[in-house]
Amino acid sequence: MSIEWETVIGLEIHAQLATRSKIFSGSSTAYGATPNVQANLVDLGYPGILPVLNREAVRMAVRFGLAIGATVARRSIFARKNYFYPDLPKGYQISQYEQPIVKVGSVEIVLDDGARRIGITRAHLEEDAGKSLHEGLGKQSGIDLNRAGTPLLEIVSEPDLRSAREAIAYMKKIHTLVRYLEICDGNMQEGSFRCDANVSVRHKGRREYGTRCEIKNLNSFRFVERAINYEVARQIELLEGGGRVVQETRLFDSDRNETRPMRSKEEANDYRYFPDPDLLPLALDAAFIEEIRGTLPELPDQKAERFEREHGLSRYDSGVLTASREFADFYEAVVGMLGGEAKLAANWVMGDLSGFLNRDNLEIGQSPIGAKQLAGLLARIVDGTISGKIAKEVFEMMWGGVADADAVIAAKGLRQITDTSAIERVIAGVMMANPAQLADYRSGKDKLFGFFVGQVMKATGGKANPAQVNELLRKLLAG
Numbered sequence: 222m223s224i225e226w227e228t229v230i231g232l233e234i235h236a237q238l239a240t241r242s243k244i245f246s247g248s249s250t251a252y253g254a255t256p257n258v259q260a261n262l263v264d265l266g267y268p269g270i271l272p273v274l275n276r277e278a279v280r281m282a283v284r285f286g287l288a289i290g291a292t293v294a295r296r297s298i299f300a301r302k303n304y305f306y307p308d309l310p311k312g313y314q315i316s317q318y319e320q321p322i323v324k325v326g327s328v329e330i331v332l333d334d335g336a337r338r339i340g341i342t343r344a345h346l347e348e349d350a351g352k353s354l355h356e357g358l359g360k361q362s363g364i365d366l367n368r369a370g371t372p373l374l375e376i377v378s379e380p381d382l383r384s385a386r387e388a389i390a391y392m393k394k395i396h397t398l399v400r401y402l403e404i405c406d407g408n409m410q411e412g413s414f415r416c417d418a419n420v421s422v423r424h425k426g427r428r429e430y431g432t433r434c435e436i437k438n439l440n441s442f443r444f445v446e447r448a449i450n451y452e453v454a455r456q457i458e459l460l461e462g463g464g465r466v467v468q469e470t471r472l473f474d475s476d477r478n479e480t481r482p483m484r485s486k487e488e489a490n491d492y493r494y495f496p497d498p499d500l501l502p503l504a505l506d507a508a509f510i511e512e513i514r515g516t517l518p519e520l521p522d523q524k525a526e527r528f529e530r531e532h533g534l535s536r537y538d539s540g541v542l543t544a545s546r547e548f549a550d551f552y553e554a555v556v557g558m559l560g561g562e563a564k565l566a567a568n569w570v571m572g573d574l575s576g577f578l579n580r581d582n583l584e585i586g587q588s589p590i591g592a593k594q595l596a597g598l599l600a601r602i603v604d605g606t607i608s609g610k611i612a613k614e615v616f617e618m619m620w621g622g623v624a625d626a627d628a629v630i631a632a633k634g635l636r637q638i639t640d641t642s643a644i645e646r647v648i649a650g651v652m653m654a655n656p657a658q659l660a661d662y663r664s665g666k667d668k669l670f671g672f673f674v675g676q677v678m679k680a681t682g683g684k685a686n687p688a689q690v691n692e693l694l695r696k697l698l699a700g
């Protein structure tokens with residue numbers, strides 16, 4: 222008898238908020254500075270210092286709360302989470318515990334088999350810790366406190382995710398959202414957006430959850446996927462072998478592609494949370510919250526829905542195009558300049574343009590072909606100057622330098638042949654050169670039609686209008 226297992230996942234996402242200064246001090250949050258030049262007395266935890274809350278960080282947390290339809294708490298509390306680690310000079314992290322600023326919201330994820338709503342339990346404000354440095358220091362370790370005190374929004378999901386794929390889709394959705402809201406730069410290599418994945422398995426149909434493990438600090442979508450898949454397989458194997466899962470914190474080793482124990486529940490810290498006496502409860506008035514609501518941009522779901530409604534795009538296409546705001550803007554600019562042709566523009570933006578950007582590792586803002594140039598190229602497909610196939614060649618040439626479709630078409634003589642008599646002359650030549658195939662075709666070998674199309678396209682260097690070639694061939698081959 223084989224049992225069917227179900228995976229259960231909850232994510233704790235840490236998004237660094239894009240404020241210019243830290244959450245409780247005036248030090249800069251800019252990434253990449255010389256170690257310890259951006260840590261002042263507050264960040265270093267000197268005795269007698271007092272934290273002062275950064276209003277911008279609060280605004281950003283509220284923006285997020287409103288965007289996920291959550292309750293924004295009118296009153297929230299900062300707490301001390303006590304533990305010792307060299308990258309935490311105060312000996313405690315200021316976080317929110319019992320009364321977070323954002324409570325109970327949700328987001329929708331779209332998968333091949335439909336859409337699902339994923340619950341968000343809470344999102345709270347806290348400060349990031351510093352960083353330990355090991356490379357190039359021999360047997361010693363260094364500490365860089367530039368990151369200490371950088372504002373974080375910790376976004377905690379319900380255990381609503383049922384596979385690594387759903388977890389990735391959810392994480393991407395939050396990634397998209399924080400960038401639309403301009404509250405986080407989303408740079409995963411720099412650690413601005415990372416997550417802890419809580420994973421358990423249970424027999425399908427069971428109501429209670431299995432024992433979970435928490436995999437810490439995953440900073441790429443690929444690692445999240447690989448870590449979860451490894452962990453699910455490990456837990457199932459353990460349970461099927463008669464063992465049991467021990468609740469623990471694990472680390473993902475991306476070189477060996479496995480998770481390893483870090484600490485078990487028994488050795489887990491007792492954080493001795495208590496309200497930070499240095500910070501007053503955070504009280505927000507309704508006017509402050511409403512003012513922020515008024516500044517929200519069109520959100521990804523709203524934009525996708527508008528693309529479906531106004532442009533007649535499929536839900537899938539709309540979802541892909543709105544995954545990044547810059548991408549959506551680019552697409553919309555192309556459609557605007559073309560005066561329609563939404564599907565054509567969508568295909569090119571999601572197809573050739575994305576493909577070339579990925580190949581060359583470029584952001585859309587760095588594209589050598591701008592929206593205006595792409596619209597210029599697509600206009601030549603629409604008015605019949607070139608075929609879609611030739612347009613791909615023109616696109617490639619534009620990418621390499623001359624970002625002007627008309628210039629490339631003129632210089633390379635790529636204008637489509639639409640002159641009926643010219644195409645007829647080519648067809649006559651092809652028929653004369655292939656008498657055997659012609660005889661076979663006329664005696665019923667219909668499949669040879671494709672051969673003739675190929676010959677005509679070859680003879681015209683791919684420039685003959687394909688629809689006309691088809692129509693004229695049918696007529697002339699019939700005799």
Ligand code: ADP
Nearest residue numbers: 229230231232378379380419420421430431433
């Ligand atoms: P803790 O306080 O120990 O961090 P929480 O209850 O806050 O625990 O949960 C942390 C995360 O773990 C949440 O995202 C939650 O959805 C997830 N989670 C809780 N129980 C399970 C479980 N049995 N399997 C998978 N994920 C879980």
Ligand code: MG
Nearest residue numbers: 233377417435
């Ligand atoms: Mg937790």
